[in-house]
Amino acid sequence: MKLTLxxxxxxxxxFVFVLGIGFALKRYMRxxxxxxxxxxxxxxWITGLAFISANLGAQEVIGMGASGAKYGIATSHFxxxxxxxxxxxxxxxxxxxxxxxKARSVPEYxxxxxxxxxxxxxxxxxxxxxxxxxGISLYAMGLLLETLLGWxxxxxxLVAALVVLVYVFLGGLTSAIYNEVLQFFLIVFxxxxxxxxxxxxxxxxxxxxxxxxxxxxxxxxxxxxxxxxWKFMGTPAANPMGIEWFGLAMGLGFVLSFGYWCTDFLVVQxxxxxxSMLAARRTPLIAAIPKMLFPFLVILPGMIAIALxxxxxxxxxxxxxxxDGSFEYNMAIPMMLGHYFPTGMLGVGLTALLASxxxxxxxxxxxxxxxxxxxxxxxxxxxxASDHHYLWMGRMATVFGILISVAAAYITTRFNNIMxxxxxxxxxxxxPLLATFLLGMFWKRTTGHGAFIxxxxxxxxxxxxxxxxxxxxxxxxxxxxWFGVIHVYPSELAQAFWTAIFAWTxxxxxxxxxxxxxxxxxxxxxxxxxxxxxxxxxxxxxPWYERPALLAVLIVAAAIVLNILFW
Amino acid sequence: MRLDIRLPIGLxxxxxxxxxxxxxxxxxxSALQHSLGINVNLWWGIVMFVFGALMFIFGRRGNATARLAxxxxxxxxxxxxxxxxxxxx
Numbered sequence: 001m002k003l004t005l006x007x008x009x010x011x012x013x014x015f016v017f018v019l020g021i022g023f024a025l026k027r028y029m030r031x032x033x034x035x036x037x038x039x040x041x042x043x044x045w046i047t048g049l050a051f052i053s054a055n056l057g058a059q060e061v062i063g064m065g066a067s068g069a070k071y072g073i074a075t076s077h078f079x080x081x082x083x084x085x086x087x088x089x090x091x092x093x094x095x096x097x098x099x100x101x102k103a104r105s106v107p108e109y110x111x112x113x114x115x116x117x118x119x120x121x122x123x124x125x126x127x128x129x130x131x132x133x134x135g136i137s138l139y140a141m142g143l144l145l146e147t148l149l150g151w152x153x154x155x156x157x158l159v160a161a162l163v164v165l166v167y168v169f170l171g172g173l174t175s176a177i178y179n180e181v182l183q184f185f186l187i188v189f190x191x192x193x194x195x196x197x198x199x200x201x202x203x204x205x206x207x208x209x210x211x212x213x214x215x216x217x218x219x220x221x222x223x224x225x226x227x228x229x230w231k232f233m234g235t236p237a238a239n240p241m242g243i244e245w246f247g248l249a250m251g252l253g254f255v256l257s258f259g260y261w262c263t264d265f266l267v268v269q270x271x272x273x274x275x276s277m278l279a280a281r282r283t284p285l286i287a288a289i290p291k292m293l294f295p296f297l298v299i300l301p302g303m304i305a306i307a308l309x310x311x312x313x314x315x316x317x318x319x320x321x322x323x324d325g326s327f328e329y330n331m332a333i334p335m336m337l338g339h340y341f342p343t344g345m346l347g348v349g350l351t352a353l354l355a356s357x358x359x360x361x362x363x364x365x366x367x368x369x370x371x372x373x374x375x376x377x378x379x380x381x382x383x384x385a386s387d388h389h390y391l392w393m394g395r396m397a398t399v400f401g402i403l404i405s406v407a408a409a410y411i412t413t414r415f416n417n418i419m420x421x422x423x424x425x426x427x428x429x430x431x432p433l434l435a436t437f438l439l440g441m442f443w444k445r446t447t448g449h450g451a452f453i454x455x456x457x458x459x460x461x462x463x464x465x466x467x468x469x470x471x472x473x474x475x476x477x478x479x480x481x482w483f484g485v486i487h488v489y490p491s492e493l494a495q496a497f498w499t500a501i502f503a504w505t506x507x508x509x510x511x512x513x514x515x516x517x518x519x520x521x522x523x524x525x526x527x528x529x530x531x532x533x534x535x536x537x538x539x540x541x542x543p544w545y546e547r548p549a550l551l552a553v554l555i556v557a558a559a560i561v562l563n564i565l566f567w
Numbered sequence: 568m569r570l571d572i573r574l575p576i577g578l579x580x581x582x583x584x585x586x587x588x589x590x591x592x593x594x595x596x597s598a599l600q601h602s603l604g605i606n607v608n609l610w611w612g613i614v615m616f617v618f619g620a621l622m623f624i625f626g627r628r629g630n631a632t633a634r635l636a637x638x639x640x641x642x643x644x645x646x647x648x649x650x651x652x653x654x655x656x
Contacts (some may be wrong), residue, residue, distance in 0.1 A: 006590060010583060017579045024570050031646065039642035046572060102648050178572045185576060189618070193611050200603055315603060340601055344590040344608040348583060348615075387649075 001149055001338035007347030014351045015163060017182065018358070022167030022175045032390040035172035036370045037104060038273035042174070046181055047279065048286030051270040052294075053180035056187060057137050057360020061298055061353065062144065066329035068302025069319065071240045072212060072226030073566055074233075075302070076295040081253040084288050084559040086261035088552035091284040094262055095271060095548075096537060097441050099280040101528050104272070106265040107375040113440045113529045115448030116379075121455060122433070123375035126265060127368055129426045131401050134364035135408025136423070141357040142409060148334050149350075157409050160354070164362050165402045169395050173273055173370070176362040180270075183355035184290075190352025191297050194333075197340040198304035201313040211307035216240075218310060226303065229566045242472075242491025251497025255504040259434035266367040277537060281548040288555045292562065298333070305332040315339070361405070369397035420478045424466070431500045432458020432507030439511050444523065444530045450515030458507025465502040471495045577623025580615050587612025 029035050067075040103109040107126065111119035142157040167175045202208040212226035219225075225232050225239055232239040233248060241248075261267060261284070271283035309319040309327070317339050320328045328335075337349040373394045382389075411418065432455055439446040439454075467483035471492040476482060480495060489495040527533050539547050591609025599606055 006586070010586065013579065013582060017575055021570070021572075021575055024575075028570075033642050033646050033649075037642065037645060040645060041642055102645055104645065178570075178575075181572055182576050182579065185580070185618075189580070189611075189615055193607050197603055197605070197607070200605075315601060340603075340607075342594065342599065342602055342608060344587050345602075345611060348587070348611075 001346075003149065003346070003350075004343040006344050007350065010344070010347030011351050011354070014186070014355070018163060018179050019166055021178050021182070022170040025171030025175045025178070028174065029170070029172050029391070032373070032387050032394060034174070035391050035394050036366075036373065038172070038174040038177060040273060041275045042177060042273050042279075044274055044279035044282040044286055046177060047270045047274045047283040049184045049290070050177040050180040051267055051283050051287035052291050053184040053187075053359045054176075054266055054270060054363030055360070056184070056356050057363070060294075060360070061187070061191075061356045062140065062330050062333060064295075064298040065302035065305070065333035068299035069306035069327065069329045069332045070302075072216075072303055072306075073229045073295075073299070074226075074239060074241050075299045076229055076562075076566065077248060077252060079291060079295050080229075080559045080563050081249065082257040083261060083291055085253065085556060086258040087284040087288040087291065088556050089258065090262040090268075090271075091281050091288075092548050092552045093531070094437070094441060095281040095284070096277065096534065097529055097531075098268055099272060099274070099277050100534070104374050105370050106263060106268050107371060109529075110436075110440075110451070111375075111379075113526070114446075114451045118436075118448055118452045118455070119375060120380070121452065123371050123379075125426075125429045127371050127376060129429070130266065130364045130368040130371075131404045132408050132422055133426070134361050134368075134401070135405040136412060137357060137360055137364075138405055138409040139412040141354075144330070144334060144353075147331070148338070153413070157406060160358055160361065161402050161406050164358055164365060165398065168362055168365050168369075169398050172394065173269065173366050176366040177270060177273060179362060180359045183359040186348075186355045187352045188290075188297065190349045190355075191301070191333075193345065194336055194340060194349065195297060195300050195304075198301055198308075198317075198336060201315050201317065201340075202304055202307055203313070207313075208304060208307050211311045212303065215306055215310045226306075227566075230563065231567060236490040236494060241493055242489070243494040243497060247494055247497045247501070251500050255431065255434060255500040256497065258438075259430060259500070259504075263433045263437050264430075265371060266363050269367055269370065278542065278546060278548070281537075282546065282551065285548060285551040285555060288559075292555070292559055301336055302329070302332045305336055364405075365398055365401050368401040369394050372397040372401070417478060424478060427496070427499070428459045428462040428466070428503065431462045431503030435504050435507040435511060439508070439515075440530070442531045443515075444526055444532055445515055445520050446511060447515045447518040447520050449518045450511045450513075453514045454507045454511030457510035458503045461506030462499050462503035465499050466495070469495055469498070571626045573622045573626030577619045577621070577626055580619030581623060582619075584612045584614070584616030584619055588616060 033039055064075060064078070098109055101109055101112055103112055107119045107123035110122050138157045138161065141160060142153040145151040145156040146153050167179060199205065199208060202211055209227045213223035216223055216225040219240065221240060222232065222238065233245040236242045236244050271280045274280040274283050305317070305319050308317045312318065317336065320331055320335065322328055334353065337346060341349050373390055377393055378390060435458060436451050436455055440451060466480045468481070468485065469487045469489055470476065470481035470485045471479060471489045476485070489498065523533055544550055587608045591606050591612050594606065594608060
């Protein structure tokens with residue numbers, strides 16, 4: 001793929017704006033609250049767009065395009081049941097406690113609700129996970145740009161890291177959020193014409209469906225397996241994902257989705273920056289509207305790419321293959337950009353790709369510097385320093401967080417397995433969290449000891465389940481089965497979903513058991529932290545389109561309609 | 568004066584859209600071969616330009632701004648809470 005001066009100019013213009021926003025915001029960063037919480041002063045539509053944009057990292061654009069090619073429209077389950085219900089739930093039921101408790105981070109909420117050890121466990125595991133994940137996505141970006149454009153690996157990751165460093169260092173969370181909004185629009189405008197051109201090349205939706213039928217039958221599935229999302233979920237053997245409806249709904253739709261959208265500080269932090277309780281509650285609900293439509297932007301190109309590869313269209317696009325004969329699924333979207341876009345639009349499309357990497361990284365970095373400064377540094381290392389000192393620490397944490405990410409990216413180039421192992425451990429630690437939050441917020445009897453032991457039990461449950469099962473055709477090792485194989489799953493996804501279900505269940509049961517036998521906190525200490533002890537927010541005089549409950553109902557209804565349309 | 572995010576967004580899309588429109592007008596038929604005969608630069612450039620202009624106009628009028636913590640009620644509360652708990656001197 002060759003870039004012209006014009007494409008470079010477009011990229012440079014984007015960098016100028018991104019950095020410019022950082023510089024313009026610098027003088028508003030006077031206190032640590034400005035830097036870490038944006039002074040709790042941002043309107044809901046901005047925090048809402050930042051809420052999804054922070055999640056719109058490399059995994060989203062490249063990964064969802066790849067899954068679209070691999071699994072077809074069934075990938076939309078990651079959105080229509082794997083995100084929307086959870087986003088509606090956090091907006092209506094959970095945000096009042098996050099925002100209303102005045103906690104400055106998710107771990108701090110755990111401290112207020114439970115105790116120090118639960119917060120410490122969550123804060124430290126979260127901090128480690130965020131910097132390392134940001135390193136892994138930097139690595140993915142460097143690798144992609146190297147294959148696609150022949151750019152030097154070090155050059156691309158250092159430039160991206162430096163730009164993110166400068167704008168977060170200067171403008172803190174506000175700068176990250178503002179840039180996430182800019183990046184959101186850039187991603188939409190950069191990819192939308194690609195979907196249009198690709199669909200036109202297929203001969204519209206009908207042509208795409210016809211081609212996908214060829215893809216499905218060539219792979220030994222029924223004709224609709226790539227273009228119908230629920231019809232083939234009866235048994236794992238009938239669909240390319242290799243999962244049945246129950247594992248999908250419980251594992252992805254409940255444990256993983258609610259666990260991520262309702263407890264991950266990376267996204268919750270955006271809502272905490274909103275200017276009022278109502279704005280904070282509306283943040284995930286506003287975010288759900290574009291999120292619902294994203295499958296058309298990121299999954300559809302992958303489906304188009306695979307469809308044209310099996311049965312070519314007028315322009316002769318095909319997906320490249322790896323040396324071992326399997327498809328380069330990750331290259332679906334990048335290759336299409338190069339194929340369909342003329343110079344100019346190509347610059348916009350590639351800049352959008354860069355933007356998606358940078359927004360994901362900035363999200364990780366701002367979540368890291370806040371948890372580090374408030375939950376680790378201020379709590380365990382240096383209490384009672386001046387606010388000015390913590391503001392300085394936040395900036396230092398930004399620098400160190402990014403340095404560690406870059407180092408992690410380089411380590412990944414050498415030892416791919418280490419990163420696989422780490423991601424596995426993170427999955428074990430993350431999976432049970434949802435049970436802790438649900439019990440903590442909705443059952444006042446839950447105790448700190450219960451929460452802590454429940455979390456450990458959940459992590460153990462995940463590890464044991466993973467150690468006893470294996471996806472079909474995999475070797476014993478990182479993929480599982482190290483205790484001995486008692487069950488073989490039809491796919492890696494199925495194993496991941498069931499690991500999450502086991503983790504959640506062990507945490508849920510153990511938290512309840514231990515809580516019953518330990519002393520609960522007095523009711524008056526839990527006001528504002530637990531559902532039954534907190535006064536419902538009054539919504540008199542709030543116009544209907546700003547009421548969280550009604551918005552949530554409309555959003556869930558729209559998601560149901562989408563599921564039915566693509567059944 | 569405080570920064571309204573719609574201004575930089577409007578400005579950036581205005582510039583990018585304008586650039587694409589110019590390139591679109593100058594490009595010849597052979598350049599359109601890969602994009603199925605559609606002049607993507609021209610048409611999408613117009614869309615981006617209009618979006619940018621709208622954002623800019625709304626940004627000039629509206630007040631979607633970030634403020635200092637002590638100026639917002641909620642931000643002030645967080646700072647007061649930190650003060651009470653002795654998290655800052």
